[in-house]
Amino acid sequence: MTRRKQRRQDGTTRDRQMHLRASDEDIRMMRRVSERMGMTVAHATVTLFRRAEGVQERDREERESPQVRELKAIRTQIWRIGHNINQIARNTNRDMNATQADEAAAVNAVRDCQKLLAQADEIIRRMHE
Numbered sequence: 001m002t003r004r005k006q007r008r009q010d011g012t013t014r015d016r017q018m019h020l021r022a023s024d025e026d027i028r029m030m031r032r033v034s035e036r037m038g039m040t041v042a043h044a045t046v047t048l049f050r051r052a053e054g055v056q057e058r059d060r061e062e063r064e065s066p067q068v069r070e071l072k073a074i075r076t077q078i079w080r081i082g083h084n085i086n087q088i089a090r091n092t093n094r095d096m097n098a099t100q101a102d103e104a105a106a107v108n109a110v111r112d113c114q115k116l117l118a119q120a121d122e123i124i125r126r127m128h129e
Contacts, residue, residue, distance in 0.1 A: 081109045
């Protein structure tokens with residue numbers, strides 16, 4: 001007696017077998033999950049792997065999106081500004097003397113940070129629309 005061929009919803013046959021090693025607890029867990037899904041262990045396994053593939057693809061697209069690249073550039077600019085402010089503070093503390101140019105540079109750096117943070121907030125807001 002030959003076994004009936006398994007078919008996916010799109011009509012393709014599922015005639016390949018795959019064997020894996022698992023602990024007794026893993027097997028019990030796989031049976032529980034597949035039972036809750038109303039599927040065989042094999043069908044649930046394939047379904048869960050397809051879902052995971054979709055999640056991984058979506059995560060990759062998000063990591064490589066233009067918005068994420070823009071946010072990384074903003075983060076780099078904020079880091080550089082913070083570095084400049086730290087240098088001004090170090091020089092001021094060392095010499096106990098800050099020039100008007102130093103003060104103006106620090107004020108401008110803080111304003112630049114505020115603008116960059118506003119840009120980052122706008123990008124994040126657009127991503128969640």
